[in-house]
């Protein structure tokens with residue numbers, strides 16, 4: 416005798432209309448809610464890292480700023496999650512059930 420599936424769905428258009436919203440850790444900021452400002456990413460690309468205040472100031476000037484103090488904040492709110500640290504995704508119910516091993 417064939418086992419009776421615990422759950423069977425008719426994957427008609429109606430079934431696909433059901434959607435599931437789930438949230439995952441933001442891939443852009445890895446859940447931090449903030450990311451490095453692009454100019455600071457460029458700043459830190461210098462290798463070896465600056466060791467003295469004068470080196471930092473020189474690096475800031477190389478990047479077009481009058482001084483280190485004129486540079487923007489090092490971290491900015493993540494655009495991907497707007498600082499929440501997670502993002503919401505939406506998939507058809509059938510897809511969610513399949514990913515959960517229930518279908």
Ligand SMILES: [Zn+2]
Nearest residue numbers: 441444493496
């Ligand atoms: Zn984010």
